[in-house]
Amino acid sequence: MKLRHNKKRNTAFLYEVLVKELTKSIVRGDLTKSIVNNDVGRKKVVLSILKEHFKKGSVLGNELTLYKDVVESRGLDYETAQKILHEAKMVYWSGFKNKMVHNEQSQVIDKVNKDLSKGVFSNFVPNYKDLATLAQIFNDDLTVKKRVMLEKQVLKNMISEEEKESREMKPIDKLTFKTFINKFNSRYGELQENQKELLMQYIYSFSDDGVGLKVYLNEEIKELRTVIEGSLGLEEIKSDPAMVDSTKKVIGMIEEYKDKKIDETMIGQVLNMQKLVKEIGADG
16 A cells, blocks of 8 residues: 655654664774764764654654554564554554654754755665554554554564564674775775775665665666776777777676676675776876
């Protein structure tokens, strides 16, 4: 069932995208000293928003707790699940004033737009569908049929034995950060800005099932291919059969990526291509 839903007016969604932005800032700060000051600044802004607006006892903090009580419940019997959902609705309808929630959300949205960027709202939230469904249920403006259908889906999730972590963002282990950072720094030395961004997206992919990485790689590889194919017209390459052959092999490698799973080997190859493209640009 598809219903219109304004995600910026979903308190749990606002919280999740801010947590995701905080993680990104931490990863970028660990990856490179050249942008650490900027990302330390972003990290402070995000933390400030989270502490001020989502702290325990605050309007949004209390609302967030209700979302978590329902969305994070798994493996329950039907009766228990039904009671939790019922109590959550009663607490929400009796304890939250729409105007107060709306004002708090507006402050968060305004701070994100002014102090961070609108791009924060594009951060991928794995369980967004669950959050949107629950927001619709909390909204006291549904027909009986729509409410019953939505609650049926929520209850189905609550009694499911599916592991909770498969529906939530997996936390990124700090040791994983350090391992990859050290490995790639020792292998590639001083990284270019686009190489740092690629590596950040790769490390970060462990928390969002690789969605952001796939989007980034699709655009990056498209640009790399354009430059590499264009290099076949450079005199120093087309006059050297060995270089022509090597360049065509790289293009063939790019073509095969569409059927391959993204892994560390592919990331290493793309890092090398980024370096190659920079050299082509310098020579050109």
